[in-house]
Amino acid sequence: MNTQPPTLLELQHAMYRSIVASDDAEAAAYIVADGIDPAARLGIYRNTFASVLTNALRLSYPAVHRLVGAECFEGVVRLFIDEAPPRTANLDDYGADFPDFLMRCEPVSALAYVPDVARLEWMVNRTLHAPDAQPLALARLAALTEDEQARVRFMPHSSAGLLRIDHPADSIWRAVLAHDDAALAAIDPAIGPVWVLVHRTEGVEVTRLSEPAWRFTEALFAGRPLHSALEDAACDDAQQLLAQHLAAGRLVDFELADHASS
Amino acid sequence: MLQSKRGSIPAKAGIGLRFPHHQAVVDTRPEVAWLEAHTENYMGGGTSLRYLETIRRDYPLSLHGVGLSLGSAEEIDAAHLTRVQHVVERIEPGLVSEHLSWSIVGSVYLADLLPLPMTEEALAIVCRHVDQTQATLKRRLLIENPSTYLRFRHSTIPEWEFLSRVAERTGCGILCDVNNIYVSACNHGWDPATYLAGLPPAAIGEIHLAGHAERQLNNGNTLRIDDHGSCVAPAVWALYAEALARFGPVPTLVEWDTNVPPLEVLLGEAARADVMLEETDREYAAADAA
Numbered sequence: 308m309n310t311q312p313p314t315l316l317e318l319q320h321a322m323y324r325s326i327v328a329s330d331d332a333e334a335a336a337y338i339v340a341d342g343i344d345p346a347a348r349l350g351i352y353r354n355t356f357a358s359v360l361t362n363a364l365r366l367s368y369p370a371v372h373r374l375v376g377a378e379c380f381e382g383v384v385r386l387f388i389d390e391a392p393p394r395t396a397n398l399d400d401y402g403a404d405f406p407d408f409l410m411r412c413e414p415v416s417a418l419a420y421v422p423d424v425a426r427l428e429w430m431v432n433r434t435l436h437a438p439d440a441q442p443l444a445l446a447r448l449a450a451l452t453e454d455e456q457a458r459v460r461f462m463p464h465s466s467a468g469l470l471r472i473d474h475p476a477d478s479i480w481r482a483v484l485a486h487d488d489a490a491l492a493a494i495d496p497a498i499g500p501v502w503v504l505v506h507r508t509e510g511v512e513v514t515r516l517s518e519p520a521w522r523f524t525e526a527l528f529a530g531r532p533l534h535s536a537l538e539d540a541a542c543d544d545a546q547q548l549l550a551q552h553l554a555a556g557r558l559v560d561f562e563l564a565d566h567a568s569s
Numbered sequence: 570m571l572q573s574k575r576g577s578i579p580a581k582a583g584i585g586l587r588f589p590h591h592q593a594v595v596d597t598r599p600e601v602a603w604l605e606a607h608t609e610n611y612m613g614g615g616t617s618l619r620y621l622e623t624i625r626r627d628y629p630l631s632l633h634g635v636g637l638s639l640g641s642a643e644e645i646d647a648a649h650l651t652r653v654q655h656v657v658e659r660i661e662p663g664l665v666s667e668h669l670s671w672s673i674v675g676s677v678y679l680a681d682l683l684p685l686p687m688t689e690e691a692l693a694i695v696c697r698h699v700d701q702t703q704a705t706l707k708r709r710l711l712i713e714n715p716s717t718y719l720r721f722r723h724s725t726i727p728e729w730e731f732l733s734r735v736a737e738r739t740g741c742g743i744l745c746d747v748n749n750i751y752v753s754a755c756n757h758g759w760d761p762a763t764y765l766a767g768l769p770p771a772a773i774g775e776i777h778l779a780g781h782a783e784r785q786l787n788n789g790n791t792l793r794i795d796d797h798g799s800c801v802a803p804a805v806w807a808l809y810a811e812a813l814a815r816f817g818p819v820p821t822l823v824e825w826d827t828n829v830p831p832l833e834v835l836l837g838e839a840a841r842a843d844v845m846l847e848e849t850d851r852e853y854a855a856a857d858a859a
Contacts, residue, residue, distance in 0.1 A: 312686075312688075312722075313723070314642070314690065315640075315642040315685075315686065315688070315690050315691050315694060316642035316643070316674075318686060318721070319641065319642055319671060319674040319683075320674055320675065322674070322679075322683060323674045323675060323677065323679065326679055326681075327677065327679070337686075337721050337723070338719045338720070338721060338722065339719070339720045339721070339722055341757070341758075342788075342790055343786060343788070343790050343792065345719065347786050347787070347788075347792075348718050348719035349719070351784075351792065351794065352679075352681055352683060352718070355680070355681045356679055356680050356681055359680040359681065363680075392677045392678070392679075393678040394676050394678065395646075395648075395649065395678060396609065396635070396636025396637070396638065396649050396672065396673065396678045397609055397612050397636065397649065397652060398609070398678075398680070399612065399613055434615075435613070435615055435616075436612075436613030436614070436615060437613060437614055437615065438613060438614040439614030439615065439618065440614075466614070466615070507615060509616070510616065
């Protein structure tokens with residue numbers, strides 16, 4: 308055995324291997340046994356790591372947790388943690404890749420709508436924790452000339468998001484969180500795709516849009532010049548939708564495109 | 570009442586603010602001197618931050634962080650330090666604290682307050698990171714002693730001395746977690762009185778109290794686990810009395826994170842700490858008058 312004391316960095320890498328990869332060999336050699344096996348001592352930290360992250364993902368993905376059951380969820384989360392341990396101490400940001408992981412994960416990939424519910428839940432989580440921002444003051448838009456208004460490129464509030472989902476994940480999500488088994492049983496998972504807007508009011512709202520309304524909103528959120536977004540809009544109520552987005556504070560700023568932009 | 574000289578947090582008992590109690594605190598405005606929030610829980614916007622800002626208007630608040638990883642051999646995560654800075658600037662808390670521990674290596678966050686080897690190398694690294702944090706936040710930090718379940722063979726400095734030297738070198742304060750002292754002392758065969766006696770009273774800016782659990786291991790041995798999931802243990806109350814006798818009246822926080830009980834239970838624990846604080850207050854006032 309190497310009797311040279313480890314540097315702090317060497318020790319921390321050994322602890323990493325113990326906690327993340329269950330490889331105690333090196334870390335155990337650095338620990339005072341003192342009546343209790345070093346592996347048992349390391350196991351306490353490994354369990355905390357797994358349980359804290361499982362809990363963080365359960366809070367971000369409550370409907371997935373209920374859909375697949377606690378046991379399956381914990382098993383899947385263990386696999387996910389092995390593949391993608393957190394790279395931030397802000398655990399609200401942990402788990403963005405979980406929906407993609409679920410698509411590749413055998414125990415749940417047979418339930419094709421589960422990854423879609425997960426995608427919706429991640430967007431709900433992002434919306435919940437997005438930083439605050441002041442809504443765009445309408446007076447700033449009113450002060451523009453007609454030519455300038457046509458060239459407006461909006462910036463959306465970071466809490467507003469759009470999602471196209473193959474399955475009716477919004478209905479499933481709502482029924483699961485409401486424990487409404489009758490509503491859940493009535494959903495045809497083959498219906499789709501659905502087009503949803505996730506946004507923040509007092510809480511988080513998930514609103515289903517028509518495809519044309521969704522595409523127009525997407526153009527606005529992507530900063531397409533207003534005249535171009537309106538020209539391409541396949542819905543009659545584009546102006547009304549724009550007014551709703553402004554009134555709800557979903558647009559927070561703008562810049563002017565040059566004349567050549569479209 | 571003797572006001573703390575340690576920021577705007579009074580030398581009275583406070584409670585840890587947890588999500589399940591947001592609404593109850595706003596609705597009932599309980600009689601408690603101050604509250605402490607976890608910094609990492611308020612790094613975004615929306616409802617949680619609005620609750621905290623509302624509560625901030627009526628109560629002194631402190632911020633207690635778990636993610637800076639001051640003991641990492643690698644550099645501090647600059648993005649996380651910036652997030653902490655934004656919360657501190659927005660809330661303007663009376664106290665800001667972090668832990669004598671580490672949680673990040675190879676850019677991976679290990680989601681726990683992991684033990685450090687008590688070595689000169691680790692001491693230099695922790696001091697460098699405390700200096701950096703205090704310079705960024707432009708304020709004094711309190712550093713909390715951890716609960717630990719293992720010790721490293723190559724440690725050369727007692728934990729209380731390590732913590733005292735961090736305070737001496739960086740000018741930071743110490744958050745003395747009495748439950749953690751008790752848990753670590755039981756787990757490692759230390760004398761908790763020696764630990765308390767080894768800390769510099771002038772540096773103590775806050776005390777933490779919490780419940781812990783006993784876990785039986787396969788070989789019949791017991792480890793005490795700092796799970797913040799029950800009332801403060803009788804032995805920890807006794808050690809708290811010793812801490813107050815030594816440090817004087819210090820802002821004292823009751824924490825509860827696992828199986829969070831109704832707000833009244835936390836308030837009951839805080840009221841018990843308040844009785845002891847008032848007694849210490851009177852003793853110190855009498856000693857001053859004599």
